[in-house]
Amino acid sequence: AQSVTQLDSQVPVFEEAPVELRCNYSSSVSVYLFWYVQYPNQGLQLLLKYLSGSTLVKGINGFEAEFNKSQTSFHLRKPSVHISDTAEYFCALISSGSARQLTFGSGTQLTVLP
Amino acid sequence: EAGVAQSPRYKIIEKRQSVAFWCNPISGHATLYWYQQILGQGPKLLIQFQNNGVVDDSQLPKDRFSAERLKGVDSTLKIQPAKLEDSAVYLCASRQGVWETQYFGPGTRLLVL
Numbered sequence: 001a002q003s004v005t006q007l008d009s010q011v012p013v014f015e016e017a018p019v020e021l022r023c024n025y026s027s028s029v030s031v032y033l034f035w036y037v038q039y040p041n042q043g044l045q046l047l048l049k050y051l052s053g054s055t056l057v058k059g060i061n062g063f064e065a066e067f068n069k070s071q072t073s074f075h076l077r078k079p080s081v082h083i084s085d086t087a088e089y090f091c092a093l094i095s096s097g098s099a100r101q102l103t104f105g106s107g108t109q110l111t112v113l114p
Numbered sequence: 115e116a117g118v119a120q121s122p123r124y125k126i127i128e129k130r131q132s133v134a135f136w137c138n139p140i141s142g143h144a145t146l147y148w149y150q151q152i153l154g155q156g157p158k159l160l161i162q163f164q165n166n167g168v169v170d171d172s173q174l175p176k177d178r179f180s181a182e183r184l185k186g187v188d189s190t191l192k193i194q195p196a197k198l199e200d201s202a203v204y205l206c207a208s209r210q211g212v213w214e215t216q217y218f219g220p221g222t223r224l225l226v227l
Contacts, residue, residue: 004156036218043118043205043218044157090156100145100209101170102216104156 002027002095004105012111013081021076021108023091030096033074035065038088038107047089050074061085086112116140118219120206126225132194135222139187139208145169147216148181148191149205157205163189196226 007022025031032051036044048059055067065076074091091105119138127133139146144165149157160179162169166186174181178197183189193200203221 009154041220041223043220044207045218046215049215092156101147101159101162102157104158106154106156 002029002031002093002103004091004093004103006089006091006105006108008108009106010109010111012113014113015083016080018079019077019081019085019110021089021091021110023074023076023105025072025074025091025093027072027093027095031093032096033065033067034092034094034102035059035063035074035076036090036092036104037061038090040087044090047076081110081112083112083114085110118206118208118217120204120219120222122222123220124223124225126227127196128227129198130195132192133196133224134190134192135204135206135224137189137191137206137219139189139206140210140217143208143210143217144186145209146183146189147207147209148189149207151203151205151221153202160191193224196224198226200224201226 003026005024013019034049035047037047038044047063048057050057050067058064063078088107090107092102121136146163148160151157161171161174161181163183166183181191203223205221206219207216209216
């Protein structure tokens, strides 16, 4: 069985400061990793994904994430956040050989303060 | 390109009543998912369709939940009878190819009183 752990349920940060949202995973097989963002009263939107190749993945809105197989992590980073980045962020994985089903973490609420 | 459509957006019912949600995926997307998102948690898969067939419904509480996708396009999810613990956001998502992105609808927020 696979699982995703998001270590911080809430992350407050000041505008223009850098931020890192942590994600660790557990799986006995190869995984493909994703970060989704959910704005209030909206569905989930894909930020970025790692399927293969370079372990540093760049996504939309200036976000990037690094896949670290040895540490089973896929942390999300942004060098300078904006008020508009305030949202819930979900890390998710798909296990190889599965029916391409996403397993989500419990989410991290990012709040950007003025 | 139109996104995934869901209706209604909000629904309040009393326990033991029934409720139905509707999802229209992006045109051409063969795979359709229903997720349940309880407050403070990540989405949990309820059922996955490939065209009009069920791929996985192992996490669907079949004593009260049912879902169908008769013509391989839009889908309905029904709860009968509803329980207090069914209060959640129900998300629909669709995907075209095997490694294509899952696109999510805005969700239906259900409150069971």
